[in-house]
Amino acid sequence: MKKMRVLSILVKNNAGTLTRVAGLFARRGYNIDTLTVSATKDHRFSKITLTAELDDIMLGQLMSQTAKLQEVVSIEELFDHNSVLREILLVKVAVTHECRSKLIEIATVYKGVVVDLSRESMIIELTGKPQKIDAFISVIDNFDIINFCRTGVTAVQR
Amino acid sequence: MKYTGAEIIIKTLLDEGVDTIFGYPGGTVIDIYNALYDYQDQIRHIRPSHEQGGVHAADGYARSTGKTGVCIATSGPGATNTITGIATAFMDSIPLVCITGNVASHLIGKDAFQEIDIYGVTMSVTKHNFMVSDVAELQNTIRKAFSIANSGRKAPVLIDIQKDVMQSMYNYKSKPSLPLSETPRFEQSGIKKLSEYINNAKKPIIYAGGGVNSANASTELRELMNKADIPAVNTIMTIGVLGPLDQLNLGMVGMHGKNSSNFAIENSDLVIALGTRFSDRVALNTKHFAPDAKIVQVDIDASEMNKNVIVDYAVVGDVKEVLTELLPLIDAKKRQAWLEQIAELQKDDYQAPCCEEQIKPHQLISYVVNELGEDLIVVTDVGQHQMWTAQYCARTKPRTFLTSGGLGTMGFGFGAAIGAKVGNPDKPVVLFTGDGSFTMNMNELKTAVDHNIKTTTIILNNHTLGMVRQWQNLLYNKRFSQTDINHSFDYVKLAEAFGAKGYSCKTVDEFKAAFADSQKQDGPVIIEVLIDQDELVLPMIPAGGTVEDIIME
Incomplete structure (x- = not known):
């Protein structure tokens, strides 16, 4: 059964490495949902964190295919129970005088922060597990969302 | 410095x-x-x-x-x-x-x-x-x-x-080659488990692929077959690794493999896949591949596990290393009933007819390989001639059959034949090709002449892109769209224009005479053999089919 997987890939910090990993996913017919790349404490390596909907067979295939790339040092699956997963959301919502405080109230429950406010709109920043971001977006769904952007998952094993 | x-x-x-x-x-x-x-x-x-x-x-x-x-x-x-x-x-x-x-x-x-x-x-x-x-x-x-x-x-x-x-x-200072990275390590418990699958099987079959060749593991493979009396089928990439002299080798499996090889897989209770990837030309229908069998796999590449066919047990490792560890744990036994069942199946194998007036592909291939012996390196292009050559080239040594198995590259042959001869100057090299494949890269005839590389090119000319025509014939209601090659190419003159020697022939006698003369030449030679346009590669299991769908005539 397909489910959302979080993969953490330690790669050599060389030009073209991201293309190799992303290209492999594309070539083998797997869709990447989110992807983040960041530095590690050792500048020779970078960390790619990505999420994709995969079943067990697909996961095994993808992990062994990715591990074959010369630039990949290691690949592992991260789980909720042994890792801290975080994502940042920026959402811009059209607001009127009447609904503004209602929206701030909801954002506060989710520990969101209003980072920009104008007469017509508001930008809220929210950090949390992907599920929390999903939940917040669904709760404010009846507001007039102009657009939003999510960073994708970044994660560290406990 | x-x-x-x-x-x-x-x-x-x-x-x-x-x-x-x-x-x-x-x-x-x-x-x-x-x-x-x-x-x-x-x-x-x-x-x-x-x-x-x-x-x-x-x-x-x-x-x-x-x-x-x-x-x-x-x-x-x-x-x-x-x-x-x-x-x-x-x-x-x-x-x-x-x-x-x-x-x-x-x-x-x-x-x-x-x-x-x-x-x-x-x-x-x-x-x-x-x-x-x-x-x-x-x-x-x-x-x-x-x-x-x-x-x-x-x-x-x-x-x-x-x-x-x-x-x-x-x-720059001269340095030795870097060491190769270590082959994957495998656990002894994995070898034990593999041996249990094999020792407990009643009707096992080995399905040996190109990885056996890469690992130079033909000796270990034969030991396993002989010790435990296990029959094997070869893929196109293992021609020469296993050959007609191996009593337990049933021959090629897959789309144009032997009827008996495909039925043996179908009837087996254990498939032992060694260095092979269950390609769609062998596991034509992955859902019905070896339906009653457990499948165990050995491959150096972990990503080949569960890629095309889900296997019951796998060991990631070099085939030679795994077999070496495995052999002592394998029970020596005879499997008479299973081999008899297979012998029964072999009675129904396709037998190609012969013809003196217009030579048949299998006749000329068999003739050439008999004439030139076991050191002959056979090279092919891609299409019908490739399959006929695979079926009849009877190679008995590894690295004596070169073909584009995975990509299926028409035009591969001439270059590959040149490379084979350059690497093996003392061995004869024969390229079997078709008129379609040959014309794709025939410019390399110039290379062979320039460097005086003695290769024999035998063009099975049916004036058509034979394999596509075969599919159109059998599966597309005989709508021969863009496959017939209507040019009246003169291969003899073509060879001469390049500075090589050319021959054209049709009957068995003509071919024998041309071939005999060609082998006396110092440089590259081209022999055109006119074959029937409707000649089919048989047997054939259509893509996605099972042995039940096999076409025998």
Whole structure:
């Protein structure tokens, strides 16, 4: 059964490495949902964190295919129970005088922060597990969302 | 001591034991050729007519010798011309090191003359590739390329080198080859479990693929077969690894494999897959492949596990190493009932008819391989002739059958035959090809003449793209769209125009006479054999089908 997987890939910090990993996913017919790349404490390596909907067979295939790339040092699956997963959301919502405080109230429950406010709109920043971001977006769904952007998952094993 | 980058390239290639290069000069590799000028006594350089032919030649050289094939091409079109060759080698796990020149660093990314991002383009058809923009990295990059190409599952590696790198000076000191990365380690408990599957099976069958060849494991494979009385089927990549002299080898399996081989898989209770990837030309219908059997797999590449067919148990490791550990745990036994059942199936195997007036493909292939013996290296292109050759070439030694199995590259043959002969000057090399495949890269006949490379090319001319026509005939209601080749090509004159000797024949006697004469020639020869247009490759299981769908006539 397909489910959302979080993969953490330690790669050599060389030009073209991201293309190799992303290209492999594309070539083998797997869709990447989110992807983040960041530095590690050792500048020779970078960390790619990505999420994709995969079943067990697909996961095994993808992990062994990715591990074959010369630039990949290691690949592992991260789980909720042994890792801290975080994502940042920026959402811009059209607001009127009447609904503004209602929206701030909801954002506060989710520990969101209003980072920009104008007469017509508001930008809220929210950090949390992907599920929390999903939940917040669904709760404010009846507001007039102009657009939003999510960073994708970044994660560290406990 | 300091040398130019170009000299470092040549010196490092010599350090890696390279004595043969297939390459084509051009603007961005002119420095390499300038350096090569001083090493003509140590490196034999073969210039093809087209870079694709050059890569196929390096590939044929690698397949037939077990060494790494090396090729050079210039930037832009020279580099893009190598792609089909590289992809062909990639699909069949053949080690190559391809060196391409690129424009100087100040021109990179400016769409300069003959600039192409070959590094980006070849990412998906190489195991790894490099772009060298600093002469300090050159020597180690080349050493790494050879190590990567030959470690684990072998494959091509490309090194793209900017022109100013070849002109820069840097320190060079001879260094030995880098060690190959270790083969995957496997647990003794895994070997034990594998042995239990095999010892408990009543009707096991070995399905042996190209990995057995890459691992040079034919001896261990035979030991396993003989010790436990296990029959085997071979894929097109294992022709020669297992041959007709192996009593327990049933022959080729798959789309054009033997009826009995396919039925044996179907009726088995255990499939032992060794160095093979359950390709769609063997596991035609993955849902019904060996329906009543457990499947165990040994492969050096972990990503081959559960890729095409879900297996019951797998050991990731080098086939030779795994079999060596496994053999002592295998019970010696006889499997008379199972072998009798298979012998029964073999009675129904397809028997091709003979004809004296117009020679049949199997007759001429059998004749040639009988005449030239077990050292003969057989090369094919792709199509009907490839399958006939696979069915009847009767090779008994590894590395004596060269074919584009994975990519199925028409035009592979002539280059590969040249490479095979260059690597094996004392062995006869025969290319069986079709009129379609031959015309794709026949310009390499010029290469064979130029370098006086004695190859025998036998063109099975049916004036059509036979394999496509066969599908149109059997599966597309005889709508022969764009397959017939209506030109009245004169192959004899063509051969003469290139400076080679040509023959044309139709009957068995004519063919025998032409072949006998051809073997007395010093240079390359072309023999056109006119065969019937409606000749079919049989048996055939249509794509996606099962043994139940087999076509026998």
